[in-house]
Amino acid sequence: MIQQQAFTEAKRMLKGGLHCHTTRSDGRGTPEEVIRYHYEHGYDFLAITDHRFYNFKNYAPDVPVTIIPGMEFDNDFEVKNRGFRTFHTVCIGPSKEDGNGFEQDERLTSGTAKNQEEYQKYLDEFHAKGNLTFYCHPEWSSTPARYFDKLTGNFAMEIWNSSSVMGCDMDRDASYWDELLGQGKIIYGVATDDGHPMEQHCHGWVMVNAENNINAILNALKAGAFYSSCGPEIYNFYVEDGKAVVECSPAARIRFQSDMHPTVMKISENASLTRAEFSVNGWAYVRVSVIDRDGNYAWSNPIFL
Ligand SMILES: [Zn+2]
Ligand SMILES: [Zn+2]
The missing domain is CATH 2.60.40 (Immunoglobulin-like)
Structure with a gap:
């Protein structure tokens, strides 16, 4: 029997959010409000992934939600005379003590990458700093799989993104995931909110088979020991x-x-x-x-x- 890793040795399944925004960038809720809102919706852990602005901090320390360190990075790439496409990546990583190479409130600058080969250098840097990465909202970014299928080291890609679903009716059912899986790539699917206004939070999440601490959660994500959901179990x-x-x-x-x-x-x-x-x-x-x-x-x- 081959059992999907989420369901081996049943630990308690943890409910988690891997992608959200706060007033630290262009989100509407303060970090404290966003953490409390997720706790009220049954979340066990949350990564606060404001744009190019790294966070380790728990802004509501009395609330038992494990904060996974992280941020969202992006680069645009131009298509001559026809608008642009964009690459967005969420990084999540361990604590400073466990080797995370970012600093609290470290700011990165956005730029332009000519193509995915050029964008790869950023992923390599994030991985060298001990972070996991996943590819965000490919439909909203107007990047069919051929624009991101050569990126290496992403443990996952978004298969649901509440912000894209609510704003553009996109990124709602993994349309490009099977292109990568069909090429033999081992890449997992994550449902996220990418919440900016409060009403975009808490619609899509991951259920992770792990103990409730940062390293256990990261290891389980990397191993694919989770599933994604907007409701069903x-x-x-x-x-x-x-x-x-x-x-x-x-x-x-x-x-x-x-x-x-x-x-x-x-x-x-x-x-x-x-x-x-x-x-x-x-x-x-x-x-x-x-x-x-x-x-x-x-x-x-x-x-x-
Ligand atoms: Zn994004
Ligand atoms: Zn985002």
């Missing part, structure tokens, strides 16, 4: 005897997919599916999406076969 996902099996909270639809036919959708008229299976013989990987009666998604990470 996934309790188990594994492949056994050529069949992928998922167990989950009551669902109206469950979709198994890879980068080849046949994608299969199991449907329940009364939204009562709590288990589904599908033969995946010949597939290189399988992932599953669980959709509840209100249309909210949860996405497993892939099982590589």
Whole structure:
């Protein structure tokens, strides 16, 4: 049996936010308000990732939310006479004591990269400083996979971004993820909010199989021991005897997919599916999406076969 890493040795699943903004950059809520708001919505951890402005600090120290150090970095790249595209990357890292090479309130400057090869040097620098990176809102950035598929070292990419969904109806269901997975890349999918105004926070999150401390959470993310959700819960996902099996909270639809036919959708008229299976013989990987009666998604990470 191959069990997706989120579901091995069941620890408590931690609910976490990996991408948000505050008044430290162009968000509307103060860092303290944003932390409290996430706590009220059941979050165990949160990264405050203001634009090019690194944060380690817990601005609401009485609230039991683990703050993951981080920031968001960006570079634009020009397309002659036709507007521009942009690369955005969230960095998350350990404490200073555990080797994070950034400083509290360190500011970075944005610039222009000619292409993804040139942008790679920034990722290399962030990784050398002990940080993990993930690629943000590819649809909103107008970067189909061919514009970011050669970047190396990203542990994940965004498959849901509440700000892009609410602003542009984009980045809502992983449209470019399978292009990278189909190339054999091991890259996980994260749901984030990228919340700027308060109403954009707490719609998309990750559920991580880890102890509640920064290093354990980072290690679990890097290992793919998590799933992403806007509501539904996934309790188990594994492949056994050529069949992928998922167990989950009551669902109206469950979709198994890879980068080849046949994608299969199991449907329940009364939204009562709590288990589904599908033969995946010949597939290189399988992932599953669980959709509840209100249309909210949860996405497993892939099982590589
Ligand atoms: Zn961004
Ligand atoms: Zn952002």
